[in-house]
Amino acid sequence: MYTQSFNVPDAPGGKTVPLAPSTEDPALQAAFDARIDADGRIEPQDWMPEAYRRTLVRQISQHAHSEIVGMLPEGNWISRAPSLKRKAILIAKVQDEGGHGLYLYSAAETLGTSRDQMLEGLHSGRAKYSSIFNYPTLTWADVGVIGWLVDGAAIMNQIPLCRCSYGPYARAMVRVCKEESFHQRQGYEALLVMMQGTAEQKAMVQDAVNRWWWKCLAMFGPPDADSPNSAQGMRWGIKRISNDDLRQKFVDATVPQAKVLGVTLPDPDLKWNEERQHHDYGQIDWNEFWETVNGNGPCNKERLATRVKAYNDGEWVRDAALAHARKQQQRKMKEAA
Amino acid sequence: MTTALKEWPLWEVFVRSKQGLEHKHCGSLHAADAAQALEMARDVYTRRQEGVSIWVVESKAITASNPDEKGELFDPAADKIYRHPTFYEIPEEVGHM
Numbered sequence: 001m002y003t004q005s006f007n008v009p010d011a012p013g014g015k016t017v018p019l020a021p022s023t024e025d026p027a028l029q030a031a032f033d034a035r036i037d038a039d040g041r042i043e044p045q046d047w048m049p050e051a052y053r054r055t056l057v058r059q060i061s062q063h064a065h066s067e068i069v070g071m072l073p074e075g076n077w078i079s080r081a082p083s084l085k086r087k088a089i090l091i092a093k094v095q096d097e098g099g100h101g102l103y104l105y106s107a108a109e110t111l112g113t114s115r116d117q118m119l120e121g122l123h124s125g126r127a128k129y130s131s132i133f134n135y136p137t138l139t140w141a142d143v144g145v146i147g148w149l150v151d152g153a154a155i156m157n158q159i160p161l162c163r164c165s166y167g168p169y170a171r172a173m174v175r176v177c178k179e180e181s182f183h184q185r186q187g188y189e190a191l192l193v194m195m196q197g198t199a200e201q202k203a204m205v206q207d208a209v210n211r212w213w214w215k216c217l218a219m220f221g222p223p224d225a226d227s228p229n230s231a232q233g234m235r236w237g238i239k240r241i242s243n244d245d246l247r248q249k250f251v252d253a254t255v256p257q258a259k260v261l262g263v264t265l266p267d268p269d270l271k272w273n274e275e276r277q278h279h280d281y282g283q284i285d286w287n288e289f290w291e292t293v294n295g296n297g298p299c300n301k302e303r304l305a306t307r308v309k310a311y312n313d314g315e316w317v318r319d320a321a322l323a324h325a326r327k328q329q330q331r332k333m334k335e336a337a
Numbered sequence: 338m339t340t341a342l343k344e345w346p347l348w349e350v351f352v353r354s355k356q357g358l359e360h361k362h363c364g365s366l367h368a369a370d371a372a373q374a375l376e377m378a379r380d381v382y383t384r385r386q387e388g389v390s391i392w393v394v395e396s397k398a399i400t401a402s403n404p405d406e407k408g409e410l411f412d413p414a415a416d417k418i419y420r421h422p423t424f425y426e427i428p429e430e431v432g433h434m
Contacts (some may be wrong), residue, residue, distance in 0.1 A: 045404040092384075099381050106365045109347070114343050115367060172364070179385070318369075322345065325370035 024049050036237050041167045044110040052236055055229075058164050059238065060108040061118045066130035068122070069303055073137040074146060082140060089186050090143065096183065100176045100331050107168040123308045131289065132219050132248050134297030141194060141201075141208035147187015149209070149216045149254070155180050156250045157220065165237030188257065191203035202262075209258070210266045217281070218289040220247040226286075251279050347396040348374040350381075352388035360392050368393075 027049045071094050080088035121127035161173040194201045221243040233239035269282035345367040351360035362380050368374035372403050374393040
């Protein structure tokens with residue numbers, strides 16, 4: 001399961017409007033602020049500032065889209081998994097990602113947006129999803145690395161979201177986080193097995209780590225200094241831990257895992273800093289990151305096209321189910337009459 | 338037909354996690370009808386044996402209390418502390434009661 005910890009503005013043409021000073025009823029606003037300050041929860045029927053609602057709709061729907069698009073890079077490997085066991089595991093994982101997307105769409109819908117509106121946002125290319133899925137999965141080792149590092153980074157992001165101030169989002173995240181640990185562990189274990197294999201297999205793992213490491217660090221979003229919306233998210237209790245702090249936590253947790261696995265993390269500047277009691281790490285290429293967010297990554301077009309095709313190809317199924325339901329209902333009414 | 342009418346209706350899902358416990362609300366989903374909602378709920382909410390029984394009900398069939406009336410509805414119970422056992426002092430020698 002996947003999110004980028006920041007939520008980027010959707011492309012122009014959408015309904016998102018930059019945060020403006022509140023023009024809300026001061027008494028309602030004060031009651032809302034007091035509840036947030038007391039670490040209380042906001043529920044769907046409660047009054048909330050429009051900007052809070054808009055931010056949540058954008059963030060939760062981007063998160064849901066990420067889950068759905070996230071099924072694609074791994075789904076590509078289901079038919080090519082090296083054994084029946086790995087195939088069953090991968091199917092279960094990809095199905096989980098679909099489920100996570102559904103929990104999140106439901107949470108977003110409690111804010112007054114509709115499923116169709118959100119899907120239209122995704123399919124038109126206006127809504128964003130995590131840029132990590134705009135990179136290709138070249139070998140079987142990529143599937144393992146996605147579980148270990150991409151899901152690992154996502155877990156770091158998502159655990160604080162279980163305490164998000166918006167109740168339905170927090171509850172969805174609790175459900176997601178419970179299932180997430182399996183995703184990371186199956187990936188790491190698949191890599192451990194490969195690392196006991198041939199020199200070629202080991203090289204394959206190292207190559208996948210080399211390609212994914214920096215992209216995973218970028219998943220946490222721009223440095224705190226360049227994240228103007230982070231402060232507002234923190235104020236609202238939507239975001240609990242800053243991008244840089246989460247990234248540091250991820251680096252510190254991953255270094256010993258890499259050592260056990262027997263791979264090198266591709267960063268010559270990565271080393272333990274005794275004074276800070278944390279690992280230092282090198283510069284992230286933010287230009288490449290923003291290029292991908294803005295639609296110019298290696299797989300942006302392919303991912304979106306695959307998603308739109310799947311949706312369009314499924315239209316007859318959705319229509320048939322609805323027609324069947326209506327027919328059943330009419331039959332029942334006729335029998336009752 | 339407009340797009341809005343083509344959206345499957347919304348259902349609320351309640352799952353009994355094990356025999357002897359109550360059904361608990363666990364989320365919602367879209368489905369064309371009740372039978373499909375049950376099948377979907379099985380796949381979406383019980384992939385890891387989280388339940389032994391599922392209820393689904395169309396969201397629009399639920400009547401909810403209005404949060405604006407929270408005070409009128411729930412405040413009257415706030416000053417009735419005599420409804421709680423701890424309101425009453427019983428001599429210690431009586432033991433557990």
